[in-house]
Amino acid sequence: MDDLVADLQMLIRQPSVSAKNEGIEECAKLVQKLLKKSGAKSEILRLRKGVAPIVYGEIKSKQNPEKTLMFYNHYDVQPAEPFDLWDDPPFSGVKKGNKIFGRGASDDKGELITRIKAVEAYLKTTGDVPCNIKFVIEGEEETGSEHIEDYLKKYKKKFSCDGVIWEFGYVDAKNRPIVGLGMKGLLFVELSVQESVRDAHSSLAVLIKNPAWRLIEAINTLRNSDGKILIKDWYKEVSSLSKNDLGIIQKEPFDENVFKKEFGIKSFVGNKKGLEAKKALVGDATCNIAGFVSGYTGDGAKTVLPGNALVKIDFRLIPKMDPKKQVSRLKKHLKSKGFSDIRIKVFHGEAAARTKSSHPFVSQVKAAADKSFGKSILNVSNAGTGPMHPFVEILKAPCISIGSTYMFSRIHSPNEFARIDLLKKTTKCMCMIMDNFGKN
Amino acid sequence: MDDLVADLQMLIRQPSVSAKNEGIEECAKLVQKLLKKSGAKSEILRLRKGVAPIVYGEIKSKQNPEKTLMFYNHYDVQPAEPFDLWDDPPFSGVKKGNKIFGRGASDDKGELITRIKAVEAYLKTTGDVPCNIKFVIEGEEETGSEHIEDYLKKYKKKFSCDGVIWEFGYVDAKNRPIVGLGMKGLLFVELSVQESVRDAHSSLAVLIKNPAWRLIEAINTLRNSDGKILIKDWYKEVSSLSKNDLGIIQKEPFDENVFKKEFGIKSFVGNKKGLEAKKALVGDATCNIAGFVSGYTGDGAKTVLPGNALVKIDFRLIPKMDPKKQVSRLKKHLKSKGFSDIRIKVFHGEAAARTKSSHPFVSQVKAAADKSFGKSILNVSNAGTGPMHPFVEILKAPCISIGSTYMFSRIHSPNEFARIDLLKKTTKCMCMIMDNFGKN
Numbered sequence: 001m002d003d004l005v006a007d008l009q010m011l012i013r014q015p016s017v018s019a020k021n022e023g024i025e026e027c028a029k030l031v032q033k034l035l036k037k038s039g040a041k042s043e044i045l046r047l048r049k050g051v052a053p054i055v056y057g058e059i060k061s062k063q064n065p066e067k068t069l070m071f072y073n074h075y076d077v078q079p080a081e082p083f084d085l086w087d088d089p090p091f092s093g094v095k096k097g098n099k100i101f102g103r104g105a106s107d108d109k110g111e112l113i114t115r116i117k118a119v120e121a122y123l124k125t126t127g128d129v130p131c132n133i134k135f136v137i138e139g140e141e142e143t144g145s146e147h148i149e150d151y152l153k154k155y156k157k158k159f160s161c162d163g164v165i166w167e168f169g170y171v172d173a174k175n176r177p178i179v180g181l182g183m184k185g186l187l188f189v190e191l192s193v194q195e196s197v198r199d200a201h202s203s204l205a206v207l208i209k210n211p212a213w214r215l216i217e218a219i220n221t222l223r224n225s226d227g228k229i230l231i232k233d234w235y236k237e238v239s240s241l242s243k244n245d246l247g248i249i250q251k252e253p254f255d256e257n258v259f260k261k262e263f264g265i266k267s268f269v270g271n272k273k274g275l276e277a278k279k280a281l282v283g284d285a286t287c288n289i290a291g292f293v294s295g296y297t298g299d300g301a302k303t304v305l306p307g308n309a310l311v312k313i314d315f316r317l318i319p320k321m322d323p324k325k326q327v328s329r330l331k332k333h334l335k336s337k338g339f340s341d342i343r344i345k346v347f348h349g350e351a352a353a354r355t356k357s358s359h360p361f362v363s364q365v366k367a368a369a370d371k372s373f374g375k376s377i378l379n380v381s382n383a384g385t386g387p388m389h390p391f392v393e394i395l396k397a398p399c400i401s402i403g404s405t406y407m408f409s410r411i412h413s414p415n416e417f418a419r420i421d422l423l424k425k426t427t428k429c430m431c432m433i434m435d436n437f438g439k440n
Numbered sequence: 441m442d443d444l445v446a447d448l449q450m451l452i453r454q455p456s457v458s459a460k461n462e463g464i465e466e467c468a469k470l471v472q473k474l475l476k477k478s479g480a481k482s483e484i485l486r487l488r489k490g491v492a493p494i495v496y497g498e499i500k501s502k503q504n505p506e507k508t509l510m511f512y513n514h515y516d517v518q519p520a521e522p523f524d525l526w527d528d529p530p531f532s533g534v535k536k537g538n539k540i541f542g543r544g545a546s547d548d549k550g551e552l553i554t555r556i557k558a559v560e561a562y563l564k565t566t567g568d569v570p571c572n573i574k575f576v577i578e579g580e581e582e583t584g585s586e587h588i589e590d591y592l593k594k595y596k597k598k599f600s601c602d603g604v605i606w607e608f609g610y611v612d613a614k615n616r617p618i619v620g621l622g623m624k625g626l627l628f629v630e631l632s633v634q635e636s637v638r639d640a641h642s643s644l645a646v647l648i649k650n651p652a653w654r655l656i657e658a659i660n661t662l663r664n665s666d667g668k669i670l671i672k673d674w675y676k677e678v679s680s681l682s683k684n685d686l687g688i689i690q691k692e693p694f695d696e697n698v699f700k701k702e703f704g705i706k707s708f709v710g711n712k713k714g715l716e717a718k719k720a721l722v723g724d725a726t727c728n729i730a731g732f733v734s735g736y737t738g739d740g741a742k743t744v745l746p747g748n749a750l751v752k753i754d755f756r757l758i759p760k761m762d763p764k765k766q767v768s769r770l771k772k773h774l775k776s777k778g779f780s781d782i783r784i785k786v787f788h789g790e791a792a793a794r795t796k797s798s799h800p801f802v803s804q805v806k807a808a809a810d811k812s813f814g815k816s817i818l819n820v821s822n823a824g825t826g827p828m829h830p831f832v833e834i835l836k837a838p839c840i841s842i843g844s845t846y847m848f849s850r851i852h853s854p855n856e857f858a859r860i861d862l863l864k865k866t867t868k869c870m871c872m873i874m875d876n877f878g879k880n
Contacts, residue, residue, distance in 0.1 A: 078742060081738065197703060201824065202726075203756060272647065280646040288642045289734065290746070298459070302582075302730055303825070316643060382643070412642075
């Protein structure tokens, strides 16, 4: 574990913010070094210039060369802003008791290190692995995995496998790991308006239109206060949750009070409670304002009429929502409501994906999780997004998420951390998954 | 004029951003130095610690010690942000042909220098001034002149006068100065919402409320898209424009096309045209978004659910709107619409003021303006705000704005400039005002 902690700290100390193209190449090289240290063959794969490379690793099994397990992870991290809310510098990787702090400590450098160390432990103690292992470690996950589909197509043969262990897995407040069978999709857009060619004195607001008002009027038509999206046909292709899925959701524990306390909130969107809240996590689409900026945002008063306004919106998509179709529905909506002056920039779209709970890979992973953590929980779909759809589509392999990310570990927020006890249990769990998978 | 230009450049090069308390004391000292250089007695007046000082100047007239003219100006400037839109550094004071660029070049350091140089010219050429002169130069105008009322009360005797020349005066696209008889009031507020105690991963938007959505829903009830304010009783005490006022407005030239071209816009708020547009500038109240910020506003995508959202709103007030009353109406409105969770911070409120067009001071100033510029235009009220109300109330003196500020000189915006030809004409105009005022 000392070695794991030290290597994780080293990884955190190498910033790798894909949104800003900060430290990406350096971090890829560091990951390759760690793969080689574990005993894997490793190479840096490239699509073309300007695209973050994939770090690829491979170990052929002597005892079982017929079955291949893939570990999919990412070495990039979210931006660390707002810096002033961090207790320690975001890339310090400081260890305090059972926790290691830093941007990426959990998401995804902590997860990645458990996979690498599991393989390393197997190779060092037995000289072999129970099945072939492939590492696919990308560098654009936090900006939406824009090129993973192209990579999967280009390296389809190299990446062929029989099962994929996803880049993360949540552990709940009672230390139970979630065995996740799906991910939501994502559509990230920027809407903007320009009225005047520049900022003006706000006294002119009697005549010059305010772009912030315009944008607010426009986006206020997108959803109601309960979170329902009001864009025409947004939910058209969506099926309601199956009986099987509902059964799994009903069994899932969810402590509303712990969750509310953690975020300091009193009620949920649309005043959801109990099963409704659990169903929302698995199956609700969202229209979330990730950022809004216009005019003067510093301290004090400035009587300015801004020239432009911009909002960043992320829509979480559920199965059967096609990102491209949803973009055209959004455009049609704004036009039909009289807002054809609103400019739309699409950052990326990604469809949702789910693996069927009846697949044998599910029980192999669940058994390993139960054994290493005590008890695990089955989950139909994570509330978050990952590029699971192209893996399922192109590699035709089942994908399951299981890992070490404590659900209140503040991923994407200041003071993100990883718990050392969970890193240890997850490393053990990864060994058992290889074992169960290789021998069945 | 060389001396005037050099002194103005020196003033611009001393930043004095009241919103950030940057360079205030230093600029006050510099202004005092310039007053002394002109031949005035000068002192720095203070209210208490933490309040920007007033630079006071005085010259007693030998030929006419019975009448006193006050020049009211300010030495503070607006913040220079966004810095990257300036062609030259905002505090460089660079001269290019007929223009001097920099934050404060027109508003208000350009205006101030014309008053000082007019007095200096009179004293140097005749050894006297045609009436007593008082300079009241404050340092908090751009943050709303929060303490000018207290200063006027404290120094009521020292400041007593028979007429006030206001801190600015616009010059239109055809080089005609505006003789302004009034100012609108201002109410600057910050509305904010906190939902979660911190930013969260945006996948949790299915359950955690988004403060940006909440704030948008709330403020979208404040006005309609034509700019009409929907807060109950907002216009209750307001009278419509008098026949006299309407007559003056009708005579006012206003070139819609030049205005629209300057700002790159095609139509006005509420599609106003002709007389309606002119009436709006004089007499419409506004609810303007001066700034809105929430979540991630940097480059690229970040899937974050913000913990809080904040909007800065400035309401322009028209005569008989009491700022305190309007604040309580705003609070009542939000409460009645179900938004009692929205926090309100009031930065300041200031009532509107107007001087009657029949006052003899008006014709004295207008005659001086006609003579020095060729032709001037009478204006019932400026669209902007200044603390004219306490001057009229406490000093019982008529206030008139006349000056050198070209109406497209980008005050409060990047690349603010002053035109040297107008600085020259205004200096001459100030001499003539002293003359007309002293001899009548």
